[in-house]
Amino acid sequence: MIALIPVDHFLIMTLYALLVSAFFALLWREDRRERWKLFGTLIASLVLGGLAVAWLMYPFPK
Amino acid sequence: MTGSEAIPSRSPWLAMALGWLVPGLGHFYLGRKRLALAFAGIIAVTFFAGLSFQGRLYSIEPGQPLTILATFAVYGSGVLNLAARMLSENPGGAILATTYEYGCAYLLTAGLMNLLLVLDAWDIATGKKR
Numbered sequence: 581m582i583a584l585i586p587v588d589h590f591l592i593m594t595l596y597a598l599l600v601s602a603f604f605a606l607l608w609r610e611d612r613r614e615r616w617k618l619f620g621t622l623i624a625s626l627v628l629g630g631l632a633v634a635w636l637m638y639p640f641p642k
Numbered sequence: 643m644t645g646s647e648a649i650p651s652r653s654p655w656l657a658m659a660l661g662w663l664v665p666g667l668g669h670f671y672l673g674r675k676r677l678a679l680a681f682a683g684i685i686a687v688t689f690f691a692g693l694s695f696q697g698r699l700y701s702i703e704p705g706q707p708l709t710i711l712a713t714f715a716v717y718g719s720g721v722l723n724l725a726a727r728m729l730s731e732n733p734g735g736a737i738l739a740t741t742y743e744y745g746c747a748y749l750l751t752a753g754l755m756n757l758l759l760v761l762d763a764w765d766i767a768t769g770k771k772r
Contacts, residue, residue, distance in 0.1 A: 592744045595691065596751070603684050603755050606677060607762060610772075 597626035654767035661763040663720045665756045668763030681759055689722045689752035697745020698735030699727055712746075718753030718760075 601622035609615040652672055661668020666682030669675075700712035716723055727733050735742055765771040 587740050589744075592695070592741065596744075596748065599684055599688050599691075600751065600755075603681070606680055606684075607758065 593630050594627055597623050597630070601626065652767050654764050657763040657767040658760050661760040662718070662756065665720065665722065665752075665759065668760060669766070672763060672766050674766070685719070685752050685756050685759075686722065688748050688755065689719055689726075692745045692748030692750075692752060693726060693730070695741035695745030695748060696732075696736035696739040697742060697747070697749045698737075699723060699730065699733040699749065700746075701733075712750060715750045715753040715757075718755075718757040719749075720756060723753065 601619050604622060605615045605619035609618050657668040657671050659668075660671050664682070665685035666678040666680075668678075669681060670678035700709055700716045702713050703709045735745060739745070762771065
């Protein structure tokens with residue numbers, strides 16, 4: 581079981597973004613097309629935002 | 643699944659209680675079965691990922707006021723949280739694990755998402771949301 585746990589930070593962050601984006605797309609939109617649109621916007625914002633913050637923090641490792 | 647289906651009148655309080663107890667059950671009770679299954683799946687995956695990342699099932703600690711909020715959030719997962727507390731050998735998580743902070747974030751998020759679903763079930767049952 582322990583061996584199955586991913587320790588890749590990007591993978592864990594992306595899985596989190598996927599789950600949260602799917603949840604809010606289903607909760608906040610009723611039309612299928614609108615749901616996909618919101619899902620795409622949210623997941624792109626979360627993943628790209630996370631990468632942007634990571635790069636901003638790069639000069640300050642501690 | 644659309645929100646425009648005719649739903650016979652249902653108790654908002656029961657919808658909220660069921661929704662808290664089992665993620666998605668409030669929506670299932672209100673007739674939104676496919677949506678309920680999707681929500682249940684998302685919250686269960688988030689919760690069990692949090693457990694597998696060795697996150698912490700928070701309890702209130704004296705002198706640590708933020709643990710009150712965290713405990714409220716984790717208890718939002720209803721029966722998932724209660725069962726995990728009873729079955730887990732280490733509900734406090736593994737603070738030295740690389741994935742500990744991620745696990746905590748996943749567990750807190752699962753509970754908060756379910757609390758949003760509880761409020762959504764109330765809105766649907768009272769007619770505030772189609």
